[in-house]
Amino acid sequence: MDIEPFELERFFDRFEHDADIMLAESGIESRSTAEFDTDPGELGYVIPTGGDPQLREQVAARYDRSGDEVLFTCGAQEANFTTFAALMGEHAVTVAPTYQSLSAVPDAFGEVTTVDLDPPAWTLDTDRVRDALRPETAVLVVNNPNNPTGRYLDEATMRELYDIAAANDTYLLCDEVYRLLAEEPLPPVASFGEYGISTSSVTKAHGLAGCRFGWVAGPSEVIEAAANWKDYTTISPSTFGQHVAKQALDREDEILAENREQARDHCERVDEFLADHGMSWREPTGVNGFPTVPDGFATGRAFCEAFVREESVLLAPGGAFGVPDRFRIGFGLASEELTEGLARLDAFLTRRV
Incomplete structure (x- = not known):
């Protein structure tokens, strides 16, 4: 039984530990253990x-x-x-x-x-x-x-x-x-x-x-x-x-209401950012989107590698999903991290113009 290497996980393994911001996370912001009883007993x-x-x-x-x-x-x-x-x-x-x-x-x-x-x-x-x-x-x-x-x-x-x-x-x-x-x-x-x-x-x-x-x-x-x-x-x-x-x-109703509100707000912010920088996507459900690669880059991998090396912010190359001219952005992270991540992306793209 042979299985292909998990391309996305191998890419993350190269960069995630040292990156300041994970702008490719595929889930909503992690909740604190302080919200829960964390003693299951034995x-x-x-x-x-x-x-x-x-x-x-x-x-x-x-x-x-x-x-x-x-x-x-x-x-x-x-x-x-x-x-x-x-x-x-x-x-x-x-x-x-x-x-x-x-x-x-x-x-x-x-x-x-x-x-x-x-x-x-x-x-x-x-x-x-x-x-x-x-x-x-x-x-x-x-x-x-x-x-x-x-x-x-x-x-x-x-x-x-x-x-x-x-x-x-x-x-x-x-x-x-x-x-x-x-x-x-x-x-x-x-x-x-x-x-x-x-x-x-x-x-x-x-x-x-x-x-x-x-x-x-x-x-x-x-x-x-x-x-x-x-x-x-x-x-x-x-x-x-x-x-x-x-x-x-x-507590699902309460948790999901909070998480949906955050996902909706962050999606709107990313949508506006992409439009301002000439990139397009189909507005997503969830906390992942799949924008086009910005001008000046042949592939999503080239773009993501340059960005993480210069700005210490990690995105996911579309090639990991079989679509090399796209990249995945995850916007479920904390609001302050999203703000900083987009600011660094703005600075990176501005330098490339």
């Missing part, structure tokens, strides 16, 4: 290892499913990995551009066909998705809202994708880590029917990346197979992460 395994049954029932309710149809994991990354390991046979279809693991992991188990969103609005031609499916296609993969573009496919499109997948006896897996940052979140894919699978976490929308707490919701046979793989990865979710995540989910 730091043993979570028992049962699939997660606290009462909390699983609470999470399952948002998908119109039972607690046995939810598995708690160490972040959405493990939720996706164990689900792909459980599902993959010969073939998968992934909508791109997307977070690399959503294509690289299934590709490590079988073969992946990608169907590209069409810029600049990042629309999806569902007929192309239908044409990409094969009789042996195990899973159709979508990230909605999308990382890196911020495109939020509407409910009609998502239900059409579900119908296309179900008619082919194929599961539709949707990574929904940004769903709850939307002002009006769509129903989750796991609530669509027996072929629907949703993965998510408290990382991106709740600001709790350090909890490493996520989940997969879907049909019982998928959950059981993913749990079998999880026995070979982390065994159980984090005791500490589950303890804090439960408190966050109990």
Whole structure:
């Protein structure tokens, strides 16, 4: 089993430690531990290892499913990995551009066909998705809202994708880590029917990346197979992460209201900045956007490397998502950091004129 190097993570590894400002962070600003009770008691395994049954029932309710149809994991990354390991046979279809693991992991188990969103609005031609499916296609993969573009496919499109997948006896897996940052979140894919699978976490929308707490919701046979793989990865979710995540989910309305307001305000600021500097994007849902590279740079990588070296502010090159003439900007960080990051970007671009 071979897997491609994770290009985005390798790029971050080169620069993130020494950069003053992370302007490519893909989630909302992290919350303080001071908001939570941080004493879970004994730091043993979570028992049962699939997660606290009462909390699983609470999470399952948002998908119109039972607690046995939810598995708690160490972040959405493990939720996706164990689900792909459980599902993959010969073939998968992934909508791109997307977070690399959503294509690289299934590709490590079988073969992946990608169907590209069409810029600049990042629309999806569902007929192309239908044409990409094969009789042996195990899973159709979508990230909605999308990382890196911020495109939020509407409910009609998502239900059409579900119908296309179900008619082919194929599961539709949707990574929904940004769903709850939307002002009006769509129903989750796991609530669509027996072929629907949703993965998510408290990382991106709740600001709790350090909890490493996520989940997969879907049909019982998928959950059981993913749990079998999880026995070979982390065994159980984090005791500490589950303890804090439960408190966050109990306060979810309050936390999400604050985070959506911050995301909305920051998005407006970045939109104005980009327009002032001759760059364009499709205004995103969530806290990631995918602007065009500024004039004078051949690729997003050249731009991002020059910027971090001169101004110690890190952006993400679009090439890490297969789109070399774009870059990803994350605007969920603290307001004062966003202000400083944009000021340094302004100074950098002004020098280049």
